[in-house]
Amino acid sequence: MDIFFATSNKNKFAEALEVIRGEAIGAVSIKQFPFSHNEIRSDSLEDVAREAVECAHSQCRGPVFVEDSGLFINALNGFPGTYSGWVQKKVGNRGILKLLYGEKDRSAYFEACIAYHDGKKISAFHGRCEGSIAEREEGTSGFGYDPIFIPAGHSLTFAQSIGLKNKISHRYLALLEFSKSNVLRHKD
Amino acid sequence: MDIFFATSNKNKFAEALEVIRGEAIGAVSIKQFPFSHNEIRSDSLEDVAREAVECAHSQCRGPVFVEDSGLFINALNGFPGTYSGWVQKKVGNRGILKLLYGEKDRSAYFEACIAYHDGKKISAFHGRCEGSIAEREEGTSGFGYDPIFIPAGHSLTFAQSIGLKNKISHRYLALLEFSKSNVLRHKD
Numbered sequence: 001m002d003i004f005f006a007t008s009n010k011n012k013f014a015e016a017l018e019v020i021r022g023e024a025i026g027a028v029s030i031k032q033f034p035f036s037h038n039e040i041r042s043d044s045l046e047d048v049a050r051e052a053v054e055c056a057h058s059q060c061r062g063p064v065f066v067e068d069s070g071l072f073i074n075a076l077n078g079f080p081g082t083y084s085g086w087v088q089k090k091v092g093n094r095g096i097l098k099l100l101y102g103e104k105d106r107s108a109y110f111e112a113c114i115a116y117h118d119g120k121k122i123s124a125f126h127g128r129c130e131g132s133i134a135e136r137e138e139g140t141s142g143f144g145y146d147p148i149f150i151p152a153g154h155s156l157t158f159a160q161s162i163g164l165k166n167k168i169s170h171r172y173l174a175l176l177e178f179s180k181s182n183v184l185r186h187k188d
Numbered sequence: 189m190d191i192f193f194a195t196s197n198k199n200k201f202a203e204a205l206e207v208i209r210g211e212a213i214g215a216v217s218i219k220q221f222p223f224s225h226n227e228i229r230s231d232s233l234e235d236v237a238r239e240a241v242e243c244a245h246s247q248c249r250g251p252v253f254v255e256d257s258g259l260f261i262n263a264l265n266g267f268p269g270t271y272s273g274w275v276q277k278k279v280g281n282r283g284i285l286k287l288l289y290g291e292k293d294r295s296a297y298f299e300a301c302i303a304y305h306d307g308k309k310i311s312a313f314h315g316r317c318e319g320s321i322a323e324r325e326e327g328t329s330g331f332g333y334d335p336i337f338i339p340a341g342h343s344l345t346f347a348q349s350i351g352l353k354n355k356i357s358h359r360y361l362a363l364l365e366f367s368k369s370n371v372l373r374h375k376d
Binding site: 038042076077078081086089098099101 | 226227228229230264265266267269271274275277278279283286287289
């Protein structure tokens with residue numbers, strides 16, 4: 001079975017390919033569908049992903065999935081959440097550290113949602129990685145919020161431990177759930 | 189001529205009614221069209237307003253306008269901009285003050301855009317109010333960012349001088365431009 005991953009991000013595509021090839025049963029072939037989409041405004045990753053995959057499916061006309069993710073900081077009511085990419089461009093990690101200045105609760109989580117459209121219905125798969133916001137930026141690997149996110153049970157940021165990130169990240173967990181799901185099994 | 193103002197905000201509607209009645213030539217009657225819409229993601233107020241009025245027009249089927257506005261802070265690359273309402277809910281004025289802690293450049297502006305759909309084409313009207321972000325919240329009138337916005341040439345925040353706000357605000361200026369425009373003149 002051929003399925004499309006609708007994304008303009010080559011790194012995301014490579015990561016998905018690796019996880020799904022390793023986990024899925026049967027002959028699933030993942031192809032990149034270059035896709036740029038003006039996402040809806042919603043605090044729900046799943047709502048954003050479901051709307052995006054509807055649009056992607058109307059364009060590629062085959063089984064297709066999209067992935068959306070965000071950083072949710074508890075002391076900031078879930079900010080930057082589904083707007084994480086935009087907030088990173090505007091105020092950066094320095095802005096997040098300023099917003100948390102003096103806050104005792106630095107807990108946060110990364111969440112990812114994959115929405116898959118099989119031509120008839122949409123299924124959603126989630127991955128979440130709990131952690132906290134560091135006191136300062138540390139590390140040079142990864143991208144975005146990786147230098148300020150410390151996963152629970154660890155002392156280094158994602159940007160300091162990219163090998164660990166790739167084994168426990170929200171995106172990895174969502175891809176794993178998707179690749180192990182029934183939607184990729186028992187098909188031609 | 190009857191035209192609709194598509195908004196769920198009664199205060200915005202009352203303000204528009206007052207300005208347009210005072211300025212427009214001819215018999216223009218403004219009616220509220222209750223409207224709740226999931227806006228597009230864009231850094232351009234005009235793009236957001238144009239898309240929203242397309243949607244409003246498809247629902248009300250008559251001449252209709254929408255108004256969108258935001259606070260743009262120069263040291264924060266225009267943050268919170270078109271996401272001002274959402275950012276206010278998430279981090280509030282306290283968050284904005286934290287983000288500007290230690291910044292020398294506290295300049296900012298409020299901008300409003302009205303998009304009007306006459307059944308054939310869309311016209312856009314803008315209003316802008318330059319100013320700066322206060323060192324702390326002051327005043328109890330108004331709403332949103334009013335307690336931290338000091339208009340240029342003044343020393344009090346909008347929330348301390350609501351009478352002044354109503355004469356110089358971005359929304360007032362956009363409404364004025366709209367009401368004086370040809371689109372509301374020479375019609376039945």
